[in-house]
Amino acid sequence: MNLVESQLKSCYEELLRESKHVRIWITAAVLFAIPWTVAGLLDTGSRVKFDTFLRLMISAKDPEPKHAFPPSFPAKMETAFPPEGSVFDFFYEFKGRGAWKHWNELVRGFETPTHSDIRRIIVPTVDTARYVFRLILSFVDLIQIFY
Numbered sequence: 001m002n003l004v005e006s007q008l009k010s011c012y013e014e015l016l017r018e019s020k021h022v023r024i025w026i027t028a029a030v031l032f033a034i035p036w037t038v039a040g041l042l043d044t045g046s047r048v049k050f051d052t053f054l055r056l057m058i059s060a061k062d063p064e065p066k067h068a069f070p071p072s073f074p075a076k077m078e079t080a081f082p083p084e085g086s087v088f089d090f091f092y093e094f095k096g097r098g099a100w101k102h103w104n105e106l107v108r109g110f111e112t113p114t115h116s117d118i119r120r121i122i123v124p125t126v127d128t129a130r131y132v133f134r135l136i137l138s139f140v141d142l143i144q145i146f147y
Contacts, residue, residue: 003037003137006138025092027077034087048086079092081100088130103129103130103133
């Protein structure tokens with residue numbers, strides 16, 4: 001729940017101006033939080049299985065009705081993850097109606113540092129973009145990361 005709250009706090013001003021998108025944004029915040037809070041520590045093979053499982057739940061085509069979202073969730077997910085890639089490959093941008101963006105969009109624009117100390121160079125990757133994004137949300141809201 002902390003991750004959902006952090007995301008919504010980060011777009012609070014926009015939320016006040018664009019209140020017609022509140023339901024979409026809350027759904028997107030919950031969908032973003034599910035993989036990272038429930039399955040963030042999984043290895044690559046298990047993430048693939050979790051991705052398949054979560055997409056089945058969201059699509060309401062899961063053969064196991066016990067895995068379905070509660071009835072209070074919208075029947076049609078307006079903010080479902082993009083079909084390509086994994087649910088771990090996207091973050092939600094809360095602007096206007098909002099949209100899922102690939103982590104690569106945060107990595108673009110890397111410029112090689114001018115200093116020659118190779119130990120101080122951090123080359124941005126999808127993984128560093130993911131974890132920096134999460135760390136910033138946690139630091140801003142003073143959320144514990146390690147228990």
